[in-house]
Amino acid sequence: MQLMYHAFLIKYAEIAIKGKNRYLFEDALVREIRRSLARTGEGFKVEKEQGRIYVYCPEEYDYEETRSALEKVFGIVEFCPVMIYEDQGTERMAEDVLSYMEKTHPGYSGSFKVHTRRAKKSYPVTSMEVNAFLGERILEAFPASHVDVHDPELVLRLEIRERIYVYSLSYKGPGGMPVGTSGKAMVLLSGGIDSPVAGYMIAKRGVTIDAVYFHAPPYTSERAKQKVVDLARIVAQYSGRIRLHVVNFTDIQLYIYEQCPHDELTIIMRRYMMRIAEHFAEECRCLGLVTGESIGQVASQTMQSLAATDEVCTMPVYRPVIGMDKQEIVELARKIGTFDTSILPYEDCCTIFVAKHPVTKPSVKVIRKSETKLEEKIDALMEEAIRTTEVIEVG
Ligand code: ATP
Numbered sequence: 001m002q003l004m005y006h007a008f009l010i011k012y013a014e015i016a017i018k019g020k021n022r023y024l025f026e027d028a029l030v031r032e033i034r035r036s037l038a039r040t041g042e043g044f045k046v047e048k049e050q051g052r053i054y055v056y057c058p059e060e061y062d063y064e065e066t067r068s069a070l071e072k073v074f075g076i077v078e079f080c081p082v083m084i085y086e087d088q089g090t091e092r093m094a095e096d097v098l099s100y101m102e103k104t105h106p107g108y109s110g111s112f113k114v115h116t117r118r119a120k121k122s123y124p125v126t127s128m129e130v131n132a133f134l135g136e137r138i139l140e141a142f143p144a145s146h147v148d149v150h151d152p153e154l155v156l157r158l159e160i161r162e163r164i165y166v167y168s169l170s171y172k173g174p175g176g177m178p179v180g181t182s183g184k185a186m187v188l189l190s191g192g193i194d195s196p197v198a199g200y201m202i203a204k205r206g207v208t209i210d211a212v213y214f215h216a217p218p219y220t221s222e223r224a225k226q227k228v229v230d231l232a233r234i235v236a237q238y239s240g241r242i243r244l245h246v247v248n249f250t251d252i253q254l255y256i257y258e259q260c261p262h263d264e265l266t267i268i269m270r271r272y273m274m275r276i277a278e279h280f281a282e283e284c285r286c287l288g289l290v291t292g293e294s295i296g297q298v299a300s301q302t303m304q305s306l307a308a309t310d311e312v313c314t315m316p317v318y319r320p321v322i323g324m325d326k327q328e329i330v331e332l333a334r335k336i337g338t339f340d341t342s343i344l345p346y347e348d349c350c351t352i353f354v355a356k357h358p359v360t361k362p363s364v365k366v367i368r369k370s371e372t373k374l375e376e377k378i379d380a381l382m383e384e385a386i387r388t389t390e391v392i393e394v395g
C-alpha cells in the first residue's frame with residue numbers, strides 16, 4: 001500500500017552557498033515550487049523553516065503528479081517524501097517508525113542506520129539515544145536486516161520538531177537555480193530538437209525566458225506553428241510562463257530570395273531573425289538572445305556563420321548547447337520531454353528556402369554587401385512583421 005506522505009522536504013545546494021543572497025534565492029525557490037504545484041492541485045503549503053523548505057500536502061493529492069511537478073523545479077537538488085507524526089513519547093515514536101518501515105520498506109532485509117536530528121533542542125532524549133533505541137526496535141521487527149553505520153543501503157531519518165518527521169526515500173530534482181534569479185532572455189524557438197533544449201538549459205540557470213518563432217505561411221503550416229506552441233508549453237513546465245512571439249516571416253524571406261545570392265540565403269535570413277528577435281528582446285527587457293546552435297552541426301553553424309549572425313546583434317547571444325553533440329542534445333530532449341514533439345515531421349521555414357550549396361564560411365563583408373540589395377523594402381517589411389506579430393502566452 002502506498003503511504004500517504006504528509007510533506008516533502010526540499011533539498012537545495014547551489015543556492016545555499018550564495019551568502020547574503022541566500023534569502024532571495026530561497027524565496028524564489030519557494031515561489032517556483034508554488035507555481036509548479038499550482039498545476040497539480042490546490043492546498044499545498046510551501047514553507048521556509050530554519051534553513052529548510054517543506055511542502056505540506058493537502059489531505060488528498062496525486063503523489064505521482066506532485067513528484068513530477070517537483071522534478072521540474074530548478075533549484076531543487078533532491079526531495080524526500082516525509083511522514084509526520086505527533087510527538088507522543090518515545091514508545092509511540094517507535095511504533096510510528098515501525099509502521100512507516102512496514103509500509104515504505106516492507107520486509108526490509110538490507111543494511112540500515114537511523115539518523116536523528118533534533119531541531120527542537122528541548123527534546124529530552126539525545127539524537128544518539130533515539131538512533132540506538134529505534135535501531136534496536138527495527139532490528140527486532142525486521143530480523144533479516146542489519147545495522148551498518150558507515151555505508152548503509154537505507155538511512156531512516158528523523159527530524160524532531162514540534163512533531164516527528166520521518167523519511168527515507170529521496171528523488172532527484174533537476175538542480176540549477178530557481179527561475180527568476182538571473183534576469184531574462186529571449187529564446188529563438190524553432191520546431192527542432194535543439195532550441196527547446198537550449199531554452200531549458202538557460203532557464204536552468206535561473207533565467208526567465210520568452211520566445212520568438214518565425215513562421216512562413218503558407219510555406220509552413222498551422223500545424224508547424226502548433227508544434228512550436230506545444231514545445232513552448234513543455235519548456236514552460238520548467239521555466240514558468242513564456243510569452244511566445246509568432247512572427248510572420250514570409251515576405252522577408254521571399255524578398256531575400258528575390259534579391260540575394262541563394263547560397264547566402266540561410267545566413268542572411270538568420271541575421272534578420274536576430275534583428276527582429278532583438279527588437280522583441282528589448283521590448284521584453286531581456287538581457288540576451290538564446291539559440292540552439294552547436295558548432296559544426298550544419299553549414300550555418302560554423303564559427304564563421306555564428307560570427308556573421310552575431311554581428312547584427314548588440315545583445316549577447318547565448319548558445320547553451322554549443323559544445324554538445326547531437327546525441328547528447330537528443331538525450332536531454334528525451335529527458336525533458338520535448339523530443340517526441342520536436343521530431344514531428346512538419347516543415348520549417350529554414351529548410352524551405354535553403355540553397356543546395358550554402359556558404360559555410362561567409363565573409364561578413366560579402367554578406368553586408370548582399371544585404372544592401374534589400375535596402376528598398378526591408379525596413380518596411382521588418383516593421384510590418386513586427387507590427388503583425390502574434391503573442392501567445394503559454395504555461
Ligand atoms: P533546432 O533544432 O533548434 O531547430 P537546428 O539544428 O535545426 O536547430 P538551425 O535550423 O540552423 O538549427 O537553427 C539554428 C537556431 O536558429 C535554432 O536552434 C533556433 O534557435 C534558431 N531558429 C532557426 N529557425 C527558427 C525559426 N523558424 N524560428 C525561431 N528560431 C529559429
Ligand code: MG
Binds near residue numbers: 348
Ligand atoms: Mg531547425
